Amino acid sequence: MDLTHGQAVIRLKDIRAALEDLESRDELTGEDEQSFDELTREFAEVDQHRRQLERKSALEKVRSAVKATDRGPSSLRVERGAPSADTYDADPILNPDSVEECRFRNPWDVSEIRQFGRSRDELGAEYRARALSAVEKMTGASDGVRSAATKIIERHDDASGSIARMALATSSPEYLRAWSKLASGRGHMVSPDEQRALERALSLTDSAGGYLVPFQLDPTVVITSDGSANQIRQAARSVVASGDVWNGVSAGAVTWSWAAEAAQATDDSPTFAQPSINIHKAHGFVPISIEALEDAANVTAEVGRLLAFGKDSLEANAFISGTGTGQPQGLITALDAAGAGVVVNSTAANAVAAADVYALDSDLPARFRGNASFLANRSTYNEVRALGEGGGSDMWERIGNGMPSQLLGRPAYEAEAMAVGTTTTTDGTTGLEGQRSDSVLVFGDFHHYVIADRVGMQVEFINHLFGAAQRPTGQRGWYTYYRVGAGVTNAGAFRQLKA
Structure with missing residues (x-):
């Protein structure tokens, strides 16, 4: 025992x-x-x-x-209550x-967890407690990564501790060492303890297999820590999914009514809906020369940053114009599907005037306006700056010290994947060219555009790549894949300007 x-x-x-x-x-x-x-x-x-x-x-x-x-008597010094190395x-x-x-001297030792006679909630709570302890002790992580990992576990873990179990399996020192050896082509040097850590993590992956990226290097954690270069992700509501579909709850405004004394209550309940977002797979391939692996002092040090950058770049277009079939649904795609109710047409075809920006603000329902933001291509913003009196100074607020500019007092986020608007300047000349069907500016509460990340990017290591003559090229390869979904949960929270 x-x-x-x-x-x-x-x-x-x-x-x-x-x-x-x-x-x-x-x-x-x-x-x-x-x-x-x-x-x-x-x-x-x-x-x-x-x-x-x-x-x-x-x-x-x-x-x-x-x-x-x-x-001798002088050596009789006993410190009461001092813990020894081998006692609980x-x-x-x-x-x-x-x-x-x-x-939790060793939070990764899950063999200590007593399973018999305990409910799922009790076990999930212990897994979360151990995972939070592991986050504080895991190697190769900055304070920002630890803070982001803690936030993900506390906010998004389910009752059975699915995310906590993954964090425990992939953040241990043994797993990080084993993963680093595999990444650099030294899989034959994996120790028995490291092999057990790999097998434990593999038991949490899908049937497709692949090695989970260490928790402290997972792009979802890194992006949460460092902030996304993709500004729609900064504005949108980000959640972490543990399954194939993220299910949420939305409701319209509660309907109130006046009632006379002792009168029967009317049915003023809101209509609830359950929006769901499917999680889609994205993949990539990274060839790395053997020389680069040997010259790198620590090949895993850059892995998290590189994977996070590639993930962000791929998602930039999908979060704007993704079809929703086999990939996330883009914001513009969802708003176009919602119909004319969320569209504000420009005053004149192929032109955007100052009045159109104000009309966009006025058309959004007041309950969404308080938390609303703008989203557009930077070129569109530059054209809008040229509108109005004084070169558009009446519409913009320029905030220094690293804070972004605000349009009509609301944050203005950039999305290079959006179309560029046509504008009419104060002298009547036409600016950038475009089509009236283009959505050039969006204004709304981005809490209702949900991005669902699934923690657990997986990597398969290929020891040798072969050229056309079927001979090794002196390169190794990393085949990586992860899952993410996105969609609009309430199209009425947005208005799009079409020019």
């Missing part, structure tokens, strides 16, 4: 509580009788183990005292706080 003294005491208390619960029942089923017998036998075994540990501890104290006496806690009587202080 591998239980320490402190663990044995806690287990005895748990068994006693379970036995008392069974004893309090009026009738016991056959399964209850079997559980009672098993718990009774386990209590005897654990209690015997506890007594053996106490006898061993007492004998060690006697031996230590004899040795100290042999060395220092002294549960003299120093009870040491039990909690040392509880």
